[in-house]
Amino acid sequence: MRKLAVFLIVLFILIPTPLAAEEDILYANLRLSQGQKIPLHLNNATSYIVTSVTGGENIIAVIYNNGEPVVVINKGMLAYGKIFQPEDCFITLSSDGSVAFDINIQLMPYTEGLMVLPSSLNMKVGDSVQMSALLKGKPVDVEYIVPSIVSNDNGKITALLEGEGFIQAIYYSWEGNTLVSHASHIPIIITK
Known part of the structure; x- marks a missing residue:
């Protein structure tokens, strides 16, 4: 089965901390294929959790950490999420067809205690x-x-x-x- 091309209008992943401005990730007008791995360049010394998701009602997004799925977003809803350290971290996106979509995934550093x-x-x-x-x-x-x-x-x-x-x-x-x-x-x- 051939891969369907997906046109990603905006994938915006924000780490909202005072020191994380350079870690904000913004992909705009990115053309990718179903299941393509998009690397996430995060601070490996920090653990993260997903705090909110907006948009993405017509897609499934999965964040992987060392090959293990740590976050699953199904049609705009967080279906599964755990605390993860972003070693070899990437996100994959899939959709029912060739569509344009927006998704905003907000991450927050996690501190034990x-x-x-x-x-x-x-x-x-x-x-x-x-x-x-x-x-x-x-x-x-x-x-x-x-x-x-x-x-x-x-x-x-x-x-x-x-x-x-x-x-x-x-x-x-x-x-x-x-x-x-x-x-x-x-x-x-x-x-x-």
């Missing part, structure tokens, strides 16, 4: 759970970034729909003159 309780969730639709967080053993307030299957209200997570995903908790702290983000992924399973 943030613990969110509970560390995983098994809920039923309509349930809610109160969450707490510790940073290096001390209570902190966090920003919860949640998938569409749950709602977020002042640290209380409420299930709306059935499905699997994750909750991502982020806390920001100043270390000297640098704003550092601390993040944790929380697996979640919601049933009826």
Whole structure:
């Protein structure tokens, strides 16, 4: 089966930290084939997580780290994501046909030390759970970034729909003159 050509209008991968401007990656008007590997030139000394995805409703994007899929984005939704170090890191894109599309994938550096309780969730639709967080053993307030299957209200997570995903908790702290983000992924399973 011949490869279909995909015309990528914009693939924009942003690492939003004060020191990462030179690491921002912007591909514009890039012509590629289905499954072609696009290298991601990130700081190998830093671990990353995906914080948000916009666009890409008609594609599947997969980020690989050392040949292992670490992020899967299916039709604009984060279907799978884990913390990864970008050694030999690349992204592949596939689509149903020859199309033009936009996708914006936002990555954030990950710093160890943030613990969110509970560390995983098994809920039923309509349930809610109160969450707490510790940073290096001390209570902190966090920003919860949640998938569409749950709602977020002042640290209380409420299930709306059935499905699997994750909750991502982020806390920001100043270390000297640098704003550092601390993040944790929380697996979640919601049933009826």
